[in-house]
Structure formats: C-alpha cells, structure tokens
Amino acid sequence: MTNRTADALLFFRAWLSAPLRVASVTPSGRALSSLMIAEITSQTGTVIELGPGTGVFTDALLRQGVAEENLVLVEYGAEFANQLANRFPAAKTVQMDAAQLRKLPLHATAPVGAIVSGLPVLSMPMRKVYAILSGAFSHLRHGGAFYQFTYGPRCPISRPLLDRLGLKATYVGWTFANIPPAAVYRITQRRPKKPSEQRHQSELFDPPTDLSYGPAR
Numbered sequence: 001m002t003n004r005t006a007d008a009l010l011f012f013r014a015w016l017s018a019p020l021r022v023a024s025v026t027p028s029g030r031a032l033s034s035l036m037i038a039e040i041t042s043q044t045g046t047v048i049e050l051g052p053g054t055g056v057f058t059d060a061l062l063r064q065g066v067a068e069e070n071l072v073l074v075e076y077g078a079e080f081a082n083q084l085a086n087r088f089p090a091a092k093t094v095q096m097d098a099a100q101l102r103k104l105p106l107h108a109t110a111p112v113g114a115i116v117s118g119l120p121v122l123s124m125p126m127r128k129v130y131a132i133l134s135g136a137f138s139h140l141r142h143g144g145a146f147y148q149f150t151y152g153p154r155c156p157i158s159r160p161l162l163d164r165l166g167l168k169a170t171y172v173g174w175t176f177a178n179i180p181p182a183a184v185y186r187i188t189q190r191r192p193k194k195p196s197e198q199r200h201q202s203e204l205f206d207p208p209t210d211l212s213y214g215p216a217r
C-alpha cells in the first residue's frame with residue numbers, strides 16, 4: 001500500500017469516528033495545498049499549522065522551502081498527531097484543541113509569520129472560532145497572516161467576528177481541482193497592533209454574547 005492510500009484510509013476512518021471534527025472524507029489535494037501555502041516562503045519564519053490531518057499542507061510547506069524545525073503542528077486527533085510526530089520529527093507536533101492556542105508555549109526561534117488552518121471552522125460554534133483566532137493572532141508577528149480554506153461560497157469567518165478582532169479577510173483564490181472545490185482566504189490585522197490594542201485583544205478573549213454568526217460578505 002502506498003503512503004497516499006494509507007493516508008486516505010486513515011483519514012476516512014478518522015472521519016467515520018469523528019465526522020464533525022474531520023469534516024471531509026478525504027485529505028485536501030495538491031491544488032488546494034499549493035493555493036494554501038502560495039504566499040509562504042523560507043523567509044516567513046515559524047509557521048503554525050492548525051488541523052494538519054495527514055500532513056498534506058505540511059508536505060507542501062516543506063516543498064516550498066520552509067524548514068521542518070520552523071513548523072508547529074497543532075492537531076486534536078490522536079490518530080493524526082501520532083503519525084505527524086513520526087513523519088515530521090524535527091517539527092513541533094502538539095496534540096491539543098486549537099481553541100487553547102493562546103496558552104501554547106512556543107519557544108520558537110523565529111517569529112510566527114503565518115498560520116495555515118485546515119480547521120472545519122464552519123462547523124464550530126462561534127465562541128470556539130473566536131478563541132482560535134484570538135489565540136492565533138496573539139502568536140502572529142506584525143504583518144503575519146492566517147490562511148483558512150473553505151468549501152463554502154464566502155469567507156467562513158463571520159463579519160462581526162472579524163470586526164470585533166480588528167481583522168480583515170481577503171480572497172486569495174479558488175480551486176475546482178479539489179474534492180470538494182475550495183476557496184482560500186487570508187486573514188490579517190486591519191492595521192499594525194498598538195500596545196493599547198494588544199491589551200484590548202486579551203480582554204476580548206472571553207467572546208461577547210452579542211455576535212450573530214453570519215458569514216462575512
């Protein structure tokens with residue numbers, strides 16, 4: 001059995017046991033992987049990947065020239081986390097809920113320049129997405145970017161949530177050559193973080209209750 005077939009089987013079995021968490025019956029394809037990491041280079045610094053699954057984006061990042069020791073892989077599923085740790089021994093693999101990201105001690109040698117998310121944010125409660133984004137931007141350096149793909153027709157992060165965190169979403173591209181077809185968005189801060197805003201963001205860690213969870217347009 002080839003690695004790809006074994007990965008496809010592992011992924012399918014994981015989906016059978018946790019369909020909401022895994023959210024797809026098969027790993028992302030090459031076209032989506034290329035789109036997700038297109039703006040990342042060997043100069044990006046530390047890259048955090050959320051929900052790597054069998055590591056298709058991880059492979060693409062390595063092909064793009066990102067050093068394996070500059071990768072932090074955050075995966076909730078034990079079946080995936082064990083395999084990632086074996087396959088990418090120089091990367092830091094952490095088995096945890098990405099909603100706890102803010103508490104992750106990084107000890108990274110290079111600042112975090114990008115976060116690549118394969119998380120199924122559309123099937124997550126708004127409070128959880130809030131915690132993930134808030135934690136992610138507490139680690140990202142100024143000017144860093146959070147990349148998220150979606151099978152939906154628009155950005156999967158709601159406009160009120162982006163507004164609340166001072167973020168903006170920019171469409172990166174779309175690929176039909178994936179099952180199912182998918183789009184990628186880059187999420188960045190609207191303007192450089194000032195010290196007062198950093199304080200404001202941590203105060204916002206407990207999400208407000210007045211956000212309706214509609215998609216951003």
Ligand SMILES: C[S@@+](CC[C@H](N)C(=O)[O-])C[C@H]1O[C@@H](n2cnc3c(N)ncnc32)[C@H](O)[C@@H]1O
Nearest residue numbers: 021022027028051052053075076077097098118
């Ligand atoms: C749609 S799959 C994407 C996998 C891979 N990135 C790909 O594109 O093939 C979602 C992944 O996110 C992981 N995941 C889901 N919820 C998570 C959470 N709260 N924290 C960390 N990982 C999570 C799942 O275990 C799965 O590996």
